[in-house]
Amino acid sequence: MDKNVVLHAEGMNKIYPGTKALDNVSYDVLKGKVNVLIGENGAGKSTLMKLIAGIEQPTSGKMYMDGEEVAFKDTTEARAKGIGIIHQELSLFPNLNVYQNIFMGREQTTGRFKLDNKTHIAETNRVLEKLEHVMDPQTLAGDLRVGQQQMIEIARNFLQDDLKILIMDEPTSSLSEQEVEVLFRLMREFTEAGIAIVYISHRLEEIMRIGDNVTILRDGKYVARAEVKDIDVPWIVQQMVGEGKSYPKKDREIEWSKREKVLEVKNLTLPKSGGGYLLDNVNFNLKRGEILGIYGLMGAGRTEIFECIMGLRPEHTGEIYKDGKLLEIKSLRGQIDNGFAIVPEDRQAEGLVQTLSIGKNISLSSLEDYTKAGFIVKKKEDEQIDRQIKDIMIKVADKDLPILSLSGGNQQKVVIGKGILTNPDILLLDEPSRGIDIGAKTEVFDIINQYAERGVSILVISSELKEIVSIADRVIVLSNGVKTGEFVHEEVSEDQLVLSSYKGHGTKKSLKEN
């Protein structure tokens, strides 16, 4: 067998109760290369990686490393063979600090039992330095932001010497260009050192930049494999989805100047615990039927804007007007009644109620609307749910199934549907396309446009340039809590956005910080 192949998986099958997640897939991981793995949500990417990393065991199939057969019954065994994985879902310990998180399961000890925290801290600092993401190793992971947590998740795998294969399952889903750059540089270092990287992402342009070869899965089956240099995005999309698909090009001829403002935010300021500001005199407005994008580096304060508007940050100052009337924001419920709806950043933690069915997750925010004499009228409720499911194209066999039986993309649509059912005038979307495949993504954007057409005004946060450029009628850029730019659709260009997104940061150091 080719000696450049560090790991060869032969005829891998994985059957979950009722699902054939992987259907006889064979896969080669090439030494010193970035092996890209892509496919739609539910294609089986993570499953295949779980098998290679020993998290799950194959129903059938064999794996070989330099000639001899291997089988891992848990992550420890896989790690012993030099296989590390960065999980798709953040898997940190909020109650423990940074270095404990990084070394959990691979503790250094002096003697046989005593933990060697000196080493832990030193090593942690070294790795974070490398990642250009310096922070106090004593910080509790729970106090970090999504992006920072993602960095910890990455850092954990950078410690392992004798690393042969590093699996990265959507490591950039919550990173911004800046961090992605750093990451890519490190990946290059790795590959030069002969380490093989398996890279999973839904950001196709990334793949074109970093990838060496691309393998595509669809519905658990192997579809195609090619050298990146021989292919282009349309081809990938073609293979993934079957027929061609891409971001919707918007051509809306609207005289925005004539449109009335539905939302006006003036001098929005939010103090940061312990001095400084999360938001510093932010001003902007939103017109009826407009899609306003908010771009910025991770930690720029975008989510905070939403939190202020939704009444989750009572300590904020500044005025927020809706249809010209000054709002006194009392509670989140109050804001929903005022015609706002929010689709939060973290689907699992803040968007879904895992114990409820798909249908109930859709109708949860608007149940009162279906009541007669205090009781829910099943018929009314079901009508609305079914309409939503049809409207936003949620792929579901039966709305009474548990929500977790849906793939990432469809779960995201459910959360959006829930917001829409409160029929809001203003819809707040925080990273609505995180971790969903291009197919689902385009559908989500169709939905957004569709509602914009119907006159709903939309605020959308995104860290993905292409996405925000193509969807937004107007984009404002935040940097370090300061508004550093505003562009209308015609004049938005990716480099402008990137440029402004750094304006807020003074020194190079603080730039690393946030």
Add this chain to the structure above:
Amino acid sequence: SGCGAKEEPAKETETKEEAKEDEVLKGGGSNIIYIITPSQSNVFFKTEAEVCEATAKELGYETKVMSHDDDATMQMEQFEAAIADKAAAIICDNAGADSTIEAVKAAREAGIPTFLIDREINEEGVAISQIVANNYQGAKAVAEEWVEAMGESGKYVELLGKESDTNAGVRSDAFHEVIDQYPDLEMVAQQSANWDQTEAYDKMGTILQSNPDIDGVICGNDTMLCGAVAALEDAGLVGIPVIGVDGSDDARDLIKAGKATATALQQAAEISRMAVKQADDYLKNGTTGLDEKQLVDCVAITKDNAEKLEAFDLAK
């Protein structure tokens, strides 16, 4: 009155002698008498505590009252608190014939005399007095009343007290010593209701299902008697012979109302008074002048003498 100190076998007196001889306990130094009973939410013990407190105050002592919920460890802690608090004497209705000995010893070593009431302990020469109701005699007395009321034949149920309480065993034995002489009296069920009213009510209710045709009930104490009677009423069995032990006012009322036959009054009030008085004597004169073990006879309470009963005291 049905009360009086009983003579006890000579041999015990000897063992007591040598035990008593060693030294006279002066008390911890303060003027506080610690009064420890199993629980404040059981009329019987409550009366004990109240009478002890009243008598002690009359005699010019401070008092601290507490209960150990039949938890020997908690009781030990309370004894130790008393020691730390330099108590003058301890009056205790104990949490276990065996598991109390150590606590009393500890008090003794600290020079604090202990006077036990209601329940005895299985060792002599550590406590100064053990004044207990003659459960055996009392239980037998009411058993006779009951047998007569039963007409010496019929099916019956027994509700036992807490297995961990010696009195439960003693009373049951006494009951059967009398009852088992009559072949026509047949026990169809025997269950513990842990001295508890609600438990007695539920258990009785259930037992009545498997044995709807019972003719009488015997109970280890009065709280259980009250529970049992309530259950019998529900089943429409009003007025069948039921007996208990304690002589509580609730039981008295049921007897008056003809819903219960008899109960054995353990003269809790009298016993408590005796204990405090003896503590006083002992602290003043270095001796009670009485034997350690003192059995106070119980009085069978029936329709005839029921109205004389009040708060575990029999009007003279």
Add this chain to the structure above:
Amino acid sequence: MGKNRVKKAGNTNWVMTLLKGRTLLILAVLVIFFSFASPNFFAVNTGLTIAKHVALYGIMGIGMTYVIITGGIDLSVGAVAGLSGMVAGGLINEGLTIAPLGVTVYFGLPWIILISAAVGVLIGWLNGFIITRFNVAPFITTLGTMNIARGLANLRSNGATFSNIVGKEALGNTGFNYLGKSIFGIPAGVIILVLIAIVAACLLKYTPFGWHILAIGGNAKAAKLSGIKVEKNTTLVYMFSGFCSAIVGMISAAQLVAAHPATGEGWEMNAISAAVLGGTSMSGGIGSVGGTIIGAFIIGVINDGMTMCGVSEFWQKVIKGIVVIAAVIVDQFQRNLQAKMALQARNEGK
């Protein structure tokens, strides 16, 4: 949640229905067993007696189910029962003495019941307030209020029992003890259980409130972001639990025609067991009233069944412990199996 999950099996319905009856099966087995073990066990009257006993922790269990669904727990229920019983008993035998005015007011029966229930609701509110306002763990909060309520119950009468609480014609406060009697042969407690059960079940399944508390238990953060008033609803749930316990306290006092301050000690465990045996998940978000009632009957049947078989109380403890664990394990198996079938159904549905 039994009900919910079942729906999932679009096609394989009858198996599901069988599985749905998870705990019902266990109950059936127990009944059959005891029917052979004890001759008079299988009889209408025995059934009624058991139902009468079950009513008490059944009602408590319903309140507890609500609490556990929100992801909490309520240890104060037993003590609250004791307290409200004492309040009722006290009002009947001694009325309410307003010291400063030196007057004693005697209330009519409806008022007595109302006030006693209110006491329970009040403690429930206190629980909810402490838990939501200071986010103290429910376990600790209710452990604290348990002690407080128990202490107050004893203080009301200084530990004494209020006996013969039938009231006086003259004072127009008679009739309380009917809560302990039977109406057309059916114990009042059972009737009340049925009423509360129906209301609670409907609230849970057919009103926004019900789904909101299910959501709170499933994912409080998401619930909040969906505009659900988490604090308010949680507090309401604890108030409801307090209400149920108060009712139980009164029924039990009425049955004994006496109010005892120690009443209800340890009942919380029965209530919790009933809920969990009924398929309520201790981690919140899943539970049903129907299930809890089945759970309560399982406990009732074990207790009374063993008593009728004359099993010693020590063995009763051991056996009870084993059965509870076993039942929950079986429940787990069935639940997993159900989930599997659900997924199957879904993928066939594809």
Add this chain to the structure above:
Amino acid sequence: MGKNRVKKAGNTNWVMTLLKGRTLLILAVLVIFFSFASPNFFAVNTGLTIAKHVALYGIMGIGMTYVIITGGIDLSVGAVAGLSGMVAGGLINEGLTIAPLGVTVYFGLPWIILISAAVGVLIGWLNGFIITRFNVAPFITTLGTMNIARGLANLRSNGATFSNIVGKEALGNTGFNYLGKSIFGIPAGVIILVLIAIVAACLLKYTPFGWHILAIGGNAKAAKLSGIKVEKNTTLVYMFSGFCSAIVGMISAAQLVAAHPATGEGWEMNAISAAVLGGTSMSGGIGSVGGTIIGAFIIGVINDGMTMCGVSEFWQKVIKGIVVIAAVIVDQFQRNLQAKMALQARNEGK
């Protein structure tokens, strides 16, 4: 966890140290209060007496702390204490009778202690096994084993007490009661508490095992992905809790020189309160041994203090309830304040 957070405050250290001592402050306040309230309270002997009492739920509390850190709870501790006491007492007074052979074996003291401890560990293992293997909720599992253990304790002697468990020279099984005596004026229980505390604290803070159980409580799924043996470690923790309870059972039996089957009823609540008062979070992942010991002392001081003040048991209950809740609320406030300061420190650190 207090400790953890504190470190974060690089610069503002002294305030932190003060806050860190949260519960310590509360304890101090209580001690001062009772010293005035009761003349003989503030004395070395009183201190030793309290320490002796605290030792019992202190030791239990340490095991409980471990359990709660993993996100579980152990209601069986009290019953286990009762059972192991009975096992020890039985072995001393009656030895072990092997019916088929018709022989009775008498063990030496070390064996007696070993076997009794083993019983506790065994029940702990059973808890862990049921919880991890069948994922039954810890609350229910340990509620079940609590009943089982209590039942067995009673069955061992049929409810009777093993009295005067001093052993016989002839049988070479004497000396058990020294577990209840004092050594150089210090109660054996206190010494054992200190030993166990040191070991437990070190394990928790300085070994991978400690990290692992903190991780399990913080995020079990992630722990599994990090290659931590979740089932194994969790089970070990319950075994440790069982061990602690067994030790407590023996000490208490030794103190009374008698083993009583009802010993330990309700002690689980003291152990849990101690842990939580010590800053252990009921939701898992946070807790410290030192804190728990402080918590245990708070309970001990309240109990003995009020007893010595002659507070009626009813008021004791009420007050205890209030203090526990209040203490936890105060704790919450301080914790939040701490977190804030931590952030501050961190942001200044930038």
